[in-house]
Amino acid sequence: MIRRRAILAAPALLPGLASAQPAWPQRPVRVIVPYASGGGTDILARAIGDAMRPHMSQPIVIENRAGASGVIGSEVVVRSEPDGHTLMAVVSAHVMNKHVLPSLPFDPVRDVSPVAMLTRSTMVLAASHSLPFNDIRGLAAFARANPTRLSTGSTESLSQFIGQEMARRIGAEIPDVQYRAGSQLMTDIVAGHLPLGWTSSASAMPFMAGGRAKIIAVSTATRTPFFPDVPTMQEQGIPDFDLPGWVALLGPAGIPAPIMARIGGLLRTAYDDPALRARFTSMGIEPDLRAPPATLAAMQREDALWAAAAAAGRLTKA
8 A cells, every 4th residue: 555645734834834835837747647548538638738728837738548447547646746746637436446446556545635626427327219218217117027128338337336226226137238438338329229328428418419319317416407407316216316427636645735726726717717618518518626625525425435335245346
């Protein structure tokens, strides 16, 4: 296990500390995206980087280091110096990996600095337009009456868990079918090769024109602005169902508080940019900028959730 680096006290606790901290940034800032180039997180990181660059004295460089469900690129950041010059943009599976992978070379919560939450990713249940139901009640009845007719697609551990948790909560057996990307999953739903699939709203949006598919539920406690007429699972009688995806900006443990605050200020400035807000809308992204304490709280909540799910045998081990 990697030893946690001591987090420096805030300026309010040590007078004069702020002036003792080196200026940031002193060199280009690397933001590692531990997933494939061209994916949703990569596109998001580059959009935010573009909005931050005009306000920075040094370049911000987005670097893809994919592999091992995000572990390879994340380990590079965890082992880097905690000076704010090496960060990473990760999805919520970063926390879940601890409970689905056989081993990790770091703890995804304790060995990082939670710089900021960036976005919320509402997961949506897409369905083939040919299916004879339009809500969860109808889905449950159909699944029980036709136990071999349904399967649900997923693209990673979170969407797989959501699909299997939904099946468990409605009392049905619905096998999981794994896909490499949300676009492939949606293509098969539109073509009628896959009945159902949980994917991000951003992945689903391009396929909704002309009634080629339908969205019958969202995974979060509140509706998404991109499908405002689609009710949540909770609204459809599944209590306490709240499983959002997210993207967060993290760094190695021990980044000094003044540097964390500086990065947070730059992010707030970037998020106020109308051009960035327009890009978010066009990409189907829900901005959800949160400070380090709120980001850490969200990660800790999910760590406890996945630990309980793993103990109950409801997580599929890799």
